[in-house]
Structure formats: C-alpha cells, structure tokens
Amino acid sequence: ALDIRDLRTKTGCITYDESYGNTGSCQSRITFIDGEKGILRYRGIPIEELAEGSTFVQAAYLIIFGKLPTETERLRFSGLLTKYQMIHEDMKFHFEGFPSSAHPMAILSAMINAAGCFLPELNTEYDAERFEIQAAHLLSQVRTLAAYAFRKSRGLPSIYPKKKYMFTENFLHMMFSEPDEDYELDPAVVDALDLIFLLHADHEQNCSTATVRMVASSKANLFASASAGVCALWGPLHGGANQAVIEMLKEIRADKDDGTLFLDKVKHKNHGAKLMGFGHRVYKNYDPRARIIKRKCDELLSKMGISDPLLDIAKKLEETALNDPYFIERRLYPNVDFYSGIIMRAIGIPTEMFTVIFAIGRMPGWIANYREVAEAGDSRIYRPRQIYQGPSLNHYVPLFER
C-alpha cells in the first residue's frame, strides 16, 4: 500500500491542477459520490434510503459519529440538542449591532464565531471526550442563530426555542411564531424542510467543506472552522445558487419569457449568463438529491394547494435544457439547488434565508470533516503550492526615483 509519509519528504515536483478538479486533498470515510452514475452515500448508505427512512438528526448522527444511532443514542443526542439550544442572552447585543440590511449569511458566520466565545470551555482544540457536547452545541445553536438572524433582518423580536419541539419544528417555530401566538406546525412542511436539511448534510470536498478542513488543519477550533465554512458557502457558485435560482426564475417570469430567450442567452454566454441550479463539478449525471427534491416539491405544493408559476418555468427550463446539445455535450443536469428554493418559497422562507438553510443542513458534514482532520493525529497543515507567474527578480526603487 502507498505510504503517504514517503511522499511528504519528496519536494520539487508540483502538480498543477487548476481549481483542484482532480486533486484528492484528503482521505475520508464520510461521504461517497460517484458523479458519473449519480450516486451519493453517507457512510455507505444511499441517500435515497436515508431520505425515505431517516430524520435529519439521525442522518447528522450517522455523518458525525459514523453509524446510525441506537434508540438510546438517538435520545441522548436529541436531549443534548435540546439542552444546548439557547444562545447566551448577551449575544443579543451582537445581533443589535448589525444593520437590518445585513445578509443573514454575514450575520450567521460572525455569530457562529461569537457563540464560540461564549463557550470558552468548548472553544478549544479538539477534545475527543467532549466532542459530542461540542457538536451538539454547534448543531443546535446554528439553528437558533439562523432564526434570530432572520428576525433581526425583519426588525422582529427573537423567539426562544421550546423544549417540546424537535429540531426542525423548533426552527420553524423560532422563524415564524409571534410572542403571543405559536406558529401552526404543518407536518408536511416540517417533513419537507427536514428532508432539505438531510439532503444537504454532507457532500465530500466541496468548496465550503474543503474550507472547513483547511481551517481545521491549522488546529483552529470547531466554531472558527464552521464559521469559515459559512463564508465559503455563501457564494452564488456554491450554496448561494439556491437564492440565485429563484432570482433567475423571477426575472424570466418578469420578462414574460417561458425560458427560451433566457436559455439562448446562456448558450451564447451573454454577460456570463448561466442556468443557475444546473451543472456540478462532480456530477456528470442527474444529481440524486435534485431528483428527490423535485418529487418532494410536487408533493408539498399539491398538499398545500399551491400553484407556483416559478415551478412551471423551472420544469420547462429543465425539459428544454436536457434536450439541448449545449447542455448534453457539457453534461449539465439539475443540481440540488434547482428545486429546493421552490419548496422554501412555499413554506414562506424568504429568499435571503435559502443559503442559511443550506448552512444549517451542511453543519453535520462540516463537523464530521473537522473531526476527521482533528483525529488524524499525524495530519499536516493543509498548504497547497502554486505555479508562480510573476517576475523572477526585481529590485527595490526608492520612492523619489519612481
């Protein structure tokens, strides 16, 4: 077998792999993807089976701890999530400092780091014995912070989590309840949002997870590493695509286009136009998560009696694109972000919160990847090389001579 340590001492040869398209940056046991066949498995279990049988919290446990929880483990972990769901009361002052125009992703990344400061006993280097407690704090509190960020952006008072609610129920409660009236939880809505969290829970070395591992490799703490993940996720080419998809669909509708004119712009790369929610670095086939989400989208909207014109445009775009040589040649298919926004719109989640929902869902993956880096006792700090293209030698010129 290859001994990686042998390679560490050899220097002088650098492989150039733009954007790391073919670079295996780590060894991992968490998530398997076969992009050619459109396969995704968490700890070996197909995503379709998890979507059918598991809750988000059980899938989170599987991803973080490597196995599905027994009933005792599930109860203990759920108990920890409930126990640690409140954030420190003084964190309200931090929320107050943000302007109401602040994007909730900016608030979320700052507040995850701030939450760590309020937990000094946990905001330390990796500690195997206390890791379950650390993980439960982060997973539970990110949901509270996300809901508070939304309420802040609307100038609304924050709503405390309640012990009687499960993970996803509590999030909806903190988002939509009023101080004197609880939000009416619809099991179909809870189930759909829980599924969205589960489908986003991990996806191997994507931009944000690779960022978390990069930061973790410097032995930064879990909260700092996760906060960096939020920043990386924010961009429209990554997690921000779910927001960009809805904005694109709205624009197409406002132009009274059925998608034909827009796809023409995309194919001619007019001002860099892209069909958002399509294409993937790894999947060269239909993203299995998109298939599950599309089905759930139809099911939820019909249960809620909603007819969303954006869904009709999205379906038309998909049908046209999948039969168009531009998309066929480049093997571009819908990804997880193509239909998820339509479900979130139906639930009443505002567009600027879509990527925040993704971040809550992705937290188990970031936590598991952080743990993998921290537990690999002999792992070295991540440090890619570059192909230098600047001048080989220049000399300093004093200011008065320039």
Ligand code: ACO
């Ligand atoms: N619309 C139109 N053309 C596209 C799209 C798209 N969505 N995606 C890729 N292409 C084209 C590229 O322009 C390129 O064309 P060319 O051969 O003429 O130069 C070709 O397909 C290959 O694409 P790359 O840019 O090399 O693909 P890469 O792997 O670098 O990018 C990415 C993947 C970022 C996801 C890209 O497909 C994209 O921008 N998609 C839209 C944004 C999006 O949906 N992001 C979410 C991804 S999933 C996630 O992060 C959860």
